[in-house]
Amino acid sequence: MPVAKPESSDARVIAHIDMDCFYVQVEQRKQPNLRGQPTAVVQYNSWKGGGLIAVGYEARKFGVKRSMRGDEAKKICPEIRLVQVPVARGKADLSVYRNAGSEVISILSGKGRCERASIDEVYLDLTEAAETMLTEHPNGILDLINEEAIKSHVLGLHLDDHNARDCVREWFLMNNGDHRDKLLACGALIVTELRLEVLKQTEFTCSAGIAHNKMLAKLTSGMHKPAQQTIVPFSSVKKFLEPLPIKKMKQLGGKLGTSLETELGVNTVGDLLQFSEESLQERYGRNTGTWLWNIARGICGEEVEGRLLPKSHGSGKTFPGRQALKTLPSVQKWLNELCEELSERLQSDLEQNKRIAHTLTLHASAYKLNDSESLKKFPSKSCALRYGSTKIQEDSFSLFHAGLREYIGVYNVKTKGSNQHEWAITGLSVSASKIVEIPSGTNSITKYFHNKDQSGTARKESDYVFTNDAASSSSSGHGSFKQLHLAGPEIAPCEDEAKTQQDGLYPRENETEVSKDSVFGTNFADNQPLSFFQMKEQKERLEEEILSSSSLGVQSWVGSKPTQSNMEFVEEVSGLDMKSGKQKRKFDSEKRTTPSILRFFHSNVEASSSSDVQATTDECKCDSGEDVLRRSNSWNYKSDEIDPVVLNELPPEIQAEVRALLLQPQNQAKTVKRGSSIVHYFLPKKNS
DNA sequence: ACGGCTGATACT
């Protein structure tokens, strides 16, 4: 799982910056009277005082630890102030901490490539800045060294006779004459400044490790906490690593580390040195083997990614013990809450960062009562992500259903009412991934036009059609179609479904090969109708199935069947004749009018497997972190301020959609990737 | 199955 990569240069300057008990600091800033007091942040106060997720340093002195219960902490430290994590929609809501993390990143991203490693950790590549500093001060950096920098810890520095400060000062000035260490010294000065700046602007303290690679920086950022920094000179690496317990190494805290201990008798990093690269590869695979061999020697070529924003968003909750969810309505209720939070975060990512997520994934954990096979895991399911809280809710519930059906298995009995609770859900989470920036800048716009002119391929056309279908069918979001409100734990047996599927609505077995694709895009060759119908039928089937097998059905919305008016709406949007299922309109490049923004994305992002995508991503990478962030921050949702240059160059329909996209949560991009819609879970299986 | 919630990454 770790990937070996050689060092690109042995003289990089990498810093790892780690906020000190971050959540606690956030709470203490909010409530200054907590400063200086033993404090911990706790979630779900109800049960045994809640679980601690962050502990301040004053409280640590009492032996209070993370993952303790609030009650335990109180025993050890009666004075402790427990602050609850904010709760929204019945679950812990970490947004205040995420936002505080962003504050920090925006400051840290100023001086070099910056990677958001987690909500409270950042890597910086300060190589260039350090080199610059060095060349600008050929006669030494004496005048740049301040009191704070002198407080740095330098690994391996002999603190023999005089006091530590003097030694450190000396080190800063001499560095044994080693160029690499001179660079580190400059890096350390920069980090000092950054940390002071963070403190000034946010009131948060942080600690840091400064070294030649990420591994060493990370390893040392926590050595002297809080509010201190540690430098790893090249010459001290070996002695530093040798006695280090193997499990302290990042990635070795789990099974792999255990395996090293028990199978190879490796307890310290030094113990690893005696194994040849080949022997490690033999046991752990090529990549991991080399990686292990390298890290034992302090070699880690991993680059600092220039990324200030998370790659995914998720919202989840566990339902331990008695709280396990045993009915579909309760699952749906909680899914709705989770989806609402997710949607909100997606929305603000869109507004603040102009990014769009493409994939929605549902994870659940469950157990079966009654069943031998209770070890089986609940499968994760994903589909194209459609924006809008309601849509995300609908889709995740469908995904859940798809997962549940699989989880329960074919043999399941359909005895209604009898085996009421066959399953129980102990955890639910929804997440959004594959997040891309909305293409902007003339380069990609130009490419869009370029693309549009040249590529009227059949494949693309079908993409468009599918897009229409998918978008409209579930345009129920506008209140038009349906939302399932279900009850009762039973799911009809798969056997049953398989039969009904042969009853005409679905392609027969020998046709299924075609059908999968046809569902996702009208087959142009023979102008075969379908997709929308199929999808609709499928959903109705699903609904009926569940309602009929459930103990109670709930309908809290208006109309479970399509009404006349939303039928028309769908027709209009989809270009399909609902009665015949046939295509009403031709989707040539002149006439298609619907999800233009989707085509835009497709042609600019997905369609181009090589050049276009690369071009746009590289564009972003070229920006310094600072630029990226500043740009994000300056985006302020008034549509007419949206990079007018860019917007005005877009085709009118796209302009309109982008504006709508950015302005109205309700009316958002209908982007569905071919073949990735939730519908495919409900299609007849290929071979049986 | 009370170590919750969130995120990244690599393998298949």
Add this chain to the structure above:
DNA sequence: TAGTATCAG
């Protein structure tokens, strides 16, 4: 690819 597993804090 979608889905799984591992790791981290």
